[in-house]
Amino acid sequence: MKEQIIQDLKELYQDKPDRLGHIFGVLEQAKKLGKKYDLDIKKIELIALLHDYTKYYSKKQNEKIIKEHYDNANYILKNYNENILHAFSAPIVIQEKYGITDDEILQAIMHHTVGKPNMSLLEKVIFISDYTEPNRSYESCKEVREILKESIDKAVYTAINDSINLFEEKNHHIPKIAYEARDYYKRKLEDSMDKLKMIIDNLDTLNLKDIYVYDMKDRSPFYDYFIISSATSNRQLNAATRNITKDLKDDDSKLTVEGKNSDSWVLIDTGDIIINVFKEENREYYNLEKMFIDIPKVNQKNL
Ligand SMILES: [Fe+2]
Numbered sequence: 001m002k003e004q005i006i007q008d009l010k011e012l013y014q015d016k017p018d019r020l021g022h023i024f025g026v027l028e029q030a031k032k033l034g035k036k037y038d039l040d041i042k043k044i045e046l047i048a049l050l051h052d053y054t055k056y057y058s059k060k061q062n063e064k065i066i067k068e069h070y071d072n073a074n075y076i077l078k079n080y081n082e083n084i085l086h087a088f089s090a091p092i093v094i095q096e097k098y099g100i101t102d103d104e105i106l107q108a109i110m111h112h113t114v115g116k117p118n119m120s121l122l123e124k125v126i127f128i129s130d131y132t133e134p135n136r137s138y139e140s141c142k143e144v145r146e147i148l149k150e151s152i153d154k155a156v157y158t159a160i161n162d163s164i165n166l167f168e169e170k171n172h173h174i175p176k177i178a179y180e181a182r183d184y185y186k187r188k189l190e191d192s193m194d195k196l197k198m199i200i201d202n203l204d205t206l207n208l209k210d211i212y213v214y215d216m217k218d219r220s221p222f223y224d225y226f227i228i229s230s231a232t233s234n235r236q237l238n239a240a241t242r243n244i245t246k247d248l249k250d251d252d253s254k255l256t257v258e259g260k261n262s263d264s265w266v267l268i269d270t271g272d273i274i275i276n277v278f279k280e281e282n283r284e285y286y287n288l289e290k291m292f293i294d295i296p297k298v299n300q301k302n303l
C-alpha cells in the first residue's frame with residue numbers, strides 16, 4: 001500500500017513540489033521520532049504520507065465531505081478555519097480510497113494541525129513532526145527542534161504557544177481546542193516540576209542519602225524522572241514511602257508501590273516519576289547507577 005500511496009502522492013502533487021517535499025520531510029522526522037519512542041513505524045509512515053492528502057481540496061470540497069460525514073459538522077465549520085479543514089476531510093478520503101480504518105491513524109491525522117489536550121504519543125509525534133520537519137526553517141521551528149531533544153511535551157507546548165502568538169498577532173481565528181491544548185501542556189509541565197520538587201523535599205527532610213535524579217525525558221516517552229536514594233534504616237525507608245505516597249495519593253490515581261513492606265528496596269511509580277528508595281547495602285548490590293551512567297542528572301539546587 002505504501003508504494004501505491006507514494007505513487008498517488010507524486011501524481012497528486014506533481015505541480016506542488018514543496019508540498020511533496022514537506023510530506024517526505026514529515027515522513028523522515030516522524031520515522032526518526034517513532035524509532036526513538038519505539039512506535040509502530042508502518043503506522044507512522046502511513047500517517048505521515050497521508051496527513052495532508054486533502055490539503056489542496058477547495059474549501060467547498062472539504063465542507064461537503066465534513067457535512068456528509070461528521071455529526072458535529074456545524075461545529076467544525078464554525079470553529080476551524082479553511083486551512084485546517086483538510087485535517088477533517090483527509091481521514092474520510094483515505095478510508096474510502098485505501099480502506100484505512102485504524103482509528104489511531106485517523107485520529108493522528110485529524111489532530112496534526114492544532115493539536116489537542118492529552119494527545120497519544122503517536123499523535124504528538126505526528127503533530128511535532130509536521131512542525132519540525134527538516135524543510136521548515138522559521139525561528140520557532142528551529143527552537144522547537146532543539147527542545148524536542150529534551151522533551152516532547154515541552155516541544156508540543158512551545159509549538160502550540162508560538163503558533164497561537166503568531167496567529168493572534170495576525171488577527172487570525174484560533175480554534176478553542178488550541179488554547180485548551182496549550183493550557184493542558186503548560187499545566188502538565190508545571191505539575192511535573194511541582195511533583196518532583198515535593199518528592200525531593202520529602203527525601204531531603206528525612207535525610208535520605210545520595211539522592212540522584214535522572215532526567216529521562218529524552219530517553220523514555222513513559223516517564224520523565226528516575227530517582228535513586230538510600231535509606232540507612234528500615235524506619236527511614238518506611239517513612240520515605242509513607243510520606244511520598246501520602247502526599248501523592250490525593251491527586252495521582254496512577255500511583256503504584258512495589259516492595260512496600262520490604263526492608264531492602266521500595267519502588268514508587270507515580271506515572272511520570274519513578275522513585276527508588278534502597279537500603280544502602282542493597283543499592284550497592286543492584287548498582288542501578290551503572291546503567292544510568294550516560295543519562296543527565298537534574299541539578300536539585302535549581303528546583
Ligand atoms: Fe496539514
Ligand SMILES: [Fe+2]
Pocket residue numbers: 022026051052130
Ligand atoms: Fe503537513
